[in-house]
Amino acid sequence: MHKIKVEQNSVHLKSEEVFLTSFLDSLKLYVIGEVYCAINNFQNQSLEVYLEENSHLTLEFFLEVENSKNKIKINTEANSQLDLHYACLYSKENELIVENNVSKDNNRNILLFRLVEKNGSLTVKAVGKIEKNTKNNAYLEDIKAITTNENHLKIMPDLKVSSNLVLASHNATIGPVDREALFYLESKGLDKKAASTLIKEGFLKGVINEEVFKN
Amino acid sequence: MLQIKNLTVKVLDKIILEDFNLEIKDGEIHALMGQNGAGKSTIAKVILRDKNYEVVSGSILLNGQDLLSMTTTEVARCGVFLVGQNPIEIAGVSNAEMLRTTLTDQGENNLNILEFNKKLTSLCEKLEIPTSFIHRDINYNMSGGEKKKNELLHMWMLTPSFLILDEIDSGLDVDALKLVGNSIQEYIETYHPIVLLITHQKALLDRIKPDHVHILNHKKIIQSGDASLAEKVFKEGFSGASIIDRVSLDA
Numbered sequence: 001m002h003k004i005k006v007e008q009n010s011v012h013l014k015s016e017e018v019f020l021t022s023f024l025d026s027l028k029l030y031v032i033g034e035v036y037c038a039i040n041n042f043q044n045q046s047l048e049v050y051l052e053e054n055s056h057l058t059l060e061f062f063l064e065v066e067n068s069k070n071k072i073k074i075n076t077e078a079n080s081q082l083d084l085h086y087a088c089l090y091s092k093e094n095e096l097i098v099e100n101n102v103s104k105d106n107n108r109n110i111l112l113f114r115l116v117e118k119n120g121s122l123t124v125k126a127v128g129k130i131e132k133n134t135k136n137n138a139y140l141e142d143i144k145a146i147t148t149n150e151n152h153l154k155i156m157p158d159l160k161v162s163s164n165l166v167l168a169s170h171n172a173t174i175g176p177v178d179r180e181a182l183f184y185l186e187s188k189g190l191d192k193k194a195a196s197t198l199i200k201e202g203f204l205k206g207v208i209n210e211e212v213f214k215n
Numbered sequence: 216m217l218q219i220k221n222l223t224v225k226v227l228d229k230i231i232l233e234d235f236n237l238e239i240k241d242g243e244i245h246a247l248m249g250q251n252g253a254g255k256s257t258i259a260k261v262i263l264r265d266k267n268y269e270v271v272s273g274s275i276l277l278n279g280q281d282l283l284s285m286t287t288t289e290v291a292r293c294g295v296f297l298v299g300q301n302p303i304e305i306a307g308v309s310n311a312e313m314l315r316t317t318l319t320d321q322g323e324n325n326l327n328i329l330e331f332n333k334k335l336t337s338l339c340e341k342l343e344i345p346t347s348f349i350h351r352d353i354n355y356n357m358s359g360g361e362k363k364k365n366e367l368l369h370m371w372m373l374t375p376s377f378l379i380l381d382e383i384d385s386g387l388d389v390d391a392l393k394l395v396g397n398s399i400q401e402y403i404e405t406y407h408p409i410v411l412l413i414t415h416q417k418a419l420l421d422r423i424k425p426d427h428v429h430i431l432n433h434k435k436i437i438q439s440g441d442a443s444l445a446e447k448v449f450k451e452g453f454s455g456a457s458i459i460d461r462v463s464l465d466a
Contacts, residue, residue, distance in 0.1 A: 181305050184353075186287035187263050187297055188369060189317045195288075198316065202307020202352070 001036070001211060013037060019212065031057045038212040043068040053077040053104075060085040062208045066092040071099075078104035084111045087204040094122045100139070102166075103131045108138045114207040115145040115153065116200040123154040128161075128168065135165035143172040146203055216240050217377065217409055222273030224254075224261050231257045233434040235273070239427075244403065244410040246420060246445055249431035250453055255413045256300065258431075259379045263297050264290050277377065292321060294408075296375030298366040300382040305353040310365065311335065313353060314372050338371050343394060359386030360395075367398050377409040378402075384419040396422030417449045 004011070006022035015033030019040065026046040029037070038060040039047070051057055051074065059082065074082060088094065100109055115122060128139050139159070147153045157170045177199050185195035222235040231254045239245050249255050261268045262275060264287045275282040282290050305313075314335075318326055332349070339346045342364045354362045363383055370378070380399065384392055400423055403410060412425060420442070428444040429436045430453070438444065 180303055183263075183265055183287060184303050184305065185308075185313065187291050187295075188313060189288060189291040189321055189373065190313070191288045191320060192286075194316050194320055198308045198312065199305065202305060205307040 294376035360391035
């Protein structure tokens with residue numbers, strides 16, 4: 001996986017694995033072929049993705065930021081697949097809007113969100129638009145979050161399905177840190193804070209490539 | 216020395232242990248036996264300060280220190296180590312990560328990573344598990360036998376002075392039981408810990424000879440003896456040995 005520091009508003013990726021760092025307010029990503037793209041430092045930014053026909057994009061984010069409003073807009077051509085992995089640790093006052101527009105056929109969209117929130121607030125708005133006259137599309141949105149205060153985490157799925165020939169589903173689970181796992185680690189001698197951090201980070205690793213996590 | 220005096224414990228308003236007493240001197244091995252549901256595992260969880268178990272009265276002292284006033288972490292740092300019947304899986308947290316964090320938290324600020332890795336590698340060989348276990352997630356996708364060996368890997372790294380082995384023999388095949396039993400025996404001979412062995416199995420007690428055996432029933436220890444008491448139970452069963460019946464009549 002090679003690293004790219006983005007200095008222009010658009011990036012073209014073709015069958016490659018990249019680790020992007022961008023400090024620009026907005027970025028357009030054009031994807032052809034099998035692409036893995038991890039994005040670092042995603043803060044107060046807007047990302048627009050264009051997924052070409054027969055392409056497969058795995059898009060990963062790992063964030064440890066505060067006071068950030070991010071927006072991701074996805075446009076898919078036919079027969080494309082998108083795997084969006086968004087892992088967020090210790091978010092405070094953060095907002096994420098994802099808009100996924102499916103306007104062609106035979107697309108597979110899997111949006112995996114893993115969020116860890118602590119003493120702050122995080123709002124996720126996930127909009128999935130499946131347009132009329134499209135067929136054989138699958139849209140799966142899976143949000144799992146662990147949080148210290150369930151009231152501080154808002155998840156707002158918004159599926160706008162205008163076609164009958166689509167498989168669309170949404171799962172969301174929000175819960176506290178697993179007490180059994182916490183007890184186990186404390187019984188090995190870890191203090192509560194260290195144990196809790198390990199569990200939360202472990203939870204995120206299920207979504208994010210280890211290399212991205214370390215970076 | 217461990218001293219448990221007049222301990223009464225409840226879970227969700229149900230009394231599980233009542234007026235429970237047990238004393239284990241330094242370096243002694245005590246086996247706790249009893250029918251399923253008698254409360255054997257409860258005592259392990261209470262010692263480790265599991266919040267699901269409420270102590271109504273009594274005391275637990277380890278070398279004069281009041282364990283009931285401590286958190287789970289503090290109890291563990293007093294040298295208490297529990298291997299449960301079915302160790303839980305923690306996805307995303309590796310053995311190395313957990314052990315490194317624990318040892319550093321416990322004051323080994325200058326933890327030598329090279330020595331740490333070398334010791335883990337050597338222990339993996341001893342426990343007949345692949346060295347890949349070092350970086351595997353804790354007990355994740357491991358078989359019953361692998362989980363128990365993985366727990367022993369933690370034990371050898373953390374060198375506790377008080378072992379609570381709660382049916383460590385459950386789910387082990389003959390070969391794994393032999394290895395686990397021998398490893399614990401070797402640990403006992405090396406570090407001379409206090410051992411509380413909760414078991415139903417003769418095979419384990421054949422390898423780890425207890426100094427004292429206790430039978431738990433009706434929420435308390437109803438009979439204590441030497442290793443011959445375990446032999447009697449294995450031969451005749453709890454009721455066959457008239458242990459339970461006699462106590463029921465006494466009660």
